[in-house]
Amino acid sequence: MNLKTKNIETDILIVGGGTAGCFAAITIAENSDAKVIIAEKANIKRSGCLAAGVNALNAYIVKGQTPENYLTYTKNDAEGVVREDLVYTIAQKLNQVTKKVEDLGLVILKDEAGEYVSRGNRNIKINGENIKPILADAVSKLPNVTVINRMNIIDYILKAGKIIGAYGFSLDTAVLYVISAKAVICTTGGAAGLYKPNNPGFSKHKMWYSPFNTGAGYAMGIRAGAEMTTFEMRFIALRCKDTIAPTGTIAQGIGAQQTNSKGEEYEKNYGIPKTSIRMYSTVMENQKGKGPCYLQTAGISQEQEQDLYKAYLNMAPAQTLSWLENGKGPANENVEIEGTEPYIVGGHTASGYWIDTNRATTIQGLYAAGDVAGGSPQKYVTGCFAEGEMAAVAAVAYIQGKAITSPEMQDVERKAGAVNAFFTNEQGLYTVEQIEEAMQKIMDEYAGGISSGYVFNLSKLQVAKRQIKDLLQLSYKLKAHDLHELMLIYEVIDRLYVCDTLIQHLGARKETRWHTFQENADYPERDDANWLKYVNSRFSEGEVKIILRDLVKKDDIYEHKD
Amino acid sequence: MSIKIDIHKCTGCGKCREVCPGSLLAEDPAGKTQIKYPKECWGCTSCVKECNFNAIQYYLGADMGGKGSYLYTKQEGQLLHWIIVAPDGSKQILTIDKRQANAY
Ligand SMILES: Cc1cc2nc3c(=O)[nH]c(=O)nc-3n(C[C@H](O)[C@H](O)[C@H](O)COP(=O)(O)OP(=O)(O)OC[C@H]3O[C@@H](n4cnc5c(N)ncnc54)[C@H](O)[C@@H]3O)c2cc1C
Ligand code: SF4
Ligand code: SF4
Numbered sequence: 001m002n003l004k005t006k007n008i009e010t011d012i013l014i015v016g017g018g019t020a021g022c023f024a025a026i027t028i029a030e031n032s033d034a035k036v037i038i039a040e041k042a043n044i045k046r047s048g049c050l051a052a053g054v055n056a057l058n059a060y061i062v063k064g065q066t067p068e069n070y071l072t073y074t075k076n077d078a079e080g081v082v083r084e085d086l087v088y089t090i091a092q093k094l095n096q097v098t099k100k101v102e103d104l105g106l107v108i109l110k111d112e113a114g115e116y117v118s119r120g121n122r123n124i125k126i127n128g129e130n131i132k133p134i135l136a137d138a139v140s141k142l143p144n145v146t147v148i149n150r151m152n153i154i155d156y157i158l159k160a161g162k163i164i165g166a167y168g169f170s171l172d173t174a175v176l177y178v179i180s181a182k183a184v185i186c187t188t189g190g191a192a193g194l195y196k197p198n199n200p201g202f203s204k205h206k207m208w209y210s211p212f213n214t215g216a217g218y219a220m221g222i223r224a225g226a227e228m229t230t231f232e233m234r235f236i237a238l239r240c241k242d243t244i245a246p247t248g249t250i251a252q253g254i255g256a257q258q259t260n261s262k263g264e265e266y267e268k269n270y271g272i273p274k275t276s277i278r279m280y281s282t283v284m285e286n287q288k289g290k291g292p293c294y295l296q297t298a299g300i301s302q303e304q305e306q307d308l309y310k311a312y313l314n315m316a317p318a319q320t321l322s323w324l325e326n327g328k329g330p331a332n333e334n335v336e337i338e339g340t341e342p343y344i345v346g347g348h349t350a351s352g353y354w355i356d357t358n359r360a361t362t363i364q365g366l367y368a369a370g371d372v373a374g375g376s377p378q379k380y381v382t383g384c385f386a387e388g389e390m391a392a393v394a395a396v397a398y399i400q401g402k403a404i405t406s407p408e409m410q411d412v413e414r415k416a417g418a419v420n421a422f423f424t425n426e427q428g429l430y431t432v433e434q435i436e437e438a439m440q441k442i443m444d445e446y447a448g449g450i451s452s453g454y455v456f457n458l459s460k461l462q463v464a465k466r467q468i469k470d471l472l473q474l475s476y477k478l479k480a481h482d483l484h485e486l487m488l489i490y491e492v493i494d495r496l497y498v499c500d501t502l503i504q505h506l507g508a509r510k511e512t513r514w515h516t517f518q519e520n521a522d523y524p525e526r527d528d529a530n531w532l533k534y535v536n537s538r539f540s541e542g543e544v545k546i547i548l549r550d551l552v553k554k555d556d557i558y559e560h561k562d
Numbered sequence: 563m564s565i566k567i568d569i570h571k572c573t574g575c576g577k578c579r580e581v582c583p584g585s586l587l588a589e590d591p592a593g594k595t596q597i598k599y600p601k602e603c604w605g606c607t608s609c610v611k612e613c614n615f616n617a618i619q620y621y622l623g624a625d626m627g628g629k630g631s632y633l634y635t636k637q638e639g640q641l642l643h644w645i646i647v648a649p650d651g652s653k654q655i656l657t658i659d660k661r662q663a664n665a666y
Contacts, residue, residue, distance in 0.1 A: 042583045107662065129658070171585055199625055205604050211604050212584045242625075
């Protein structure tokens, strides 16, 4: 096989037609007549995190709360290191974007007075099973937006320090697309599959985060020299054993407590309950020999049980199937919980592109939104919408008066050569599956995965770094037999780039700020005197270089200067 | 975690192939759909919900505690029926009205 190049042009290219990407397209269409291409590796109808549906809108300013409260909560939960400007600008938009998806058709629970029914202080209840088809349907009606499904984007096109488009290939025809655009918005989501997962065998993709979000956006940005932030704040989720289904529905929905095998409620023994502490306490109980740990559900009513069955079918159907096929529902048996492998996901924690308040990255012409953008944890679905909207508005303003820049011929030829090399490579000893398995094993053992209780130290990170670099070299020798295999090769290469940056970030923060997420055995204490800072990085000349930056406050308008 | 496609029921309509977020489904030489990468299934049920012919069986791997049951769905207007079939062939049906929000 040999991919032939084909040039296409648009005003704004959106890479990844997920939550933030679809919302960005809708926003552009509302505010301008710019031509938009959404390049999506799967099909926007069900691609990305929203494929199975979501349980609730986790970020909403409910009655009695304010955007300021939302910021305070998020900041405390993240132990003080967040981009306040980013969290606050999202918080101010949460309710407005919610109204917009409701108008598009999302079902939101209301009381008799027509008010949304809240779940705790920040969540509202929905039927989120079809949230993605609703978005996709809205996008498909926009005359200026062209969706190209099954198009895997592999790299940006750079010219004179600016992003002028991206390269991608189709999963159906042997074509390398050279897409020229006045601005690019990256919305490819986070990165799963870096570490050895909970189910390492047959069900290896039964993980929490989408296994098809492979960190492409991060990797393309890293390779292009964009600044990244807070990769060391990994996200580790507390999930139902085996199915890796979310636990918040049970914990918040019916108020179930975490208990150990002796029936003791243990979370309160580990300080103020925070997202990372919920996880950490469970790890510690297991280490003390008090596992398995559970969510205490036994004794709930039959009606509650039926409601849980349905709630899970709307977002994580494997859990309902597991309950029913084992003949033991949550009313009869507590739900066992475990921690997942670490993910890099800027919508839950704060890893991703270092962006200004308008969502511009450090490279001109490139914007980022959603899980791929850093600095603001606890975005969730609505925060991704809000950020997609902000990136879209900024990109529309940026393209005014700008013309499309054509890429250099020799750059295109070089890229085509590099892509086609995977078809002409000899079949060597290794397959892409082997490289992936090796990467996950290295990360698990040397960069704080499940088997090491999420703990790492500098000596181990150095081993990880070396071995990940070796794997990257090996991966360029892989052979692709078809377009799907070519995608798998690019996925593993992207993951290796993300691992490389992650390892460097883990080592750079010489304290332990977020238990389990970043558990540095060399520096086990939190150190506010020195580390109320962002750990950022930039990749240049083959090395990840660390940059430390001061905290940005709520009312600051952050602009990139250096 | 994966799916199995019953080739006797599959009409080859292709709707499931379009939506899989991992592009794991492919057309076989007979025009039917097969899962090309069974271990790469995320278990999202997107394909299951597209199939009008009950051809896709969604099951938990043995490594997840699966015991031989499978699940498929049936759309009926605003209702989505989830049908769980036990190894002895007995069925349980849970019905969700798309107009209703979750209780939790
Ligand atoms: C299982 C699960 C349950 C969740 N439940 C909730 C919940 O109940 N409530 C809540 O508020 N939040 C929830 N979240 C969080 C929320 O869903 C995410 O934060 C949000 O959807 C992320 O949006 P995104 O646009 O960044 O990524 P996505 O929506 O995942 O979009 C990324 C898109 O980019 C595409 N893509 C990736 N790489 C490439 C490439 N190289 N080329 C082209 N396209 C590419 C992907 O296919 C995908 O379509 C949940 C997340 C998960 C994973
Ligand atoms: S949707 Fe059903 S009938 Fe159509 S191709 Fe898929 S499995 Fe076959
Ligand atoms: S369940 Fe989801 S991931 Fe698995 S084959 Fe079907 S659509 Fe693809």
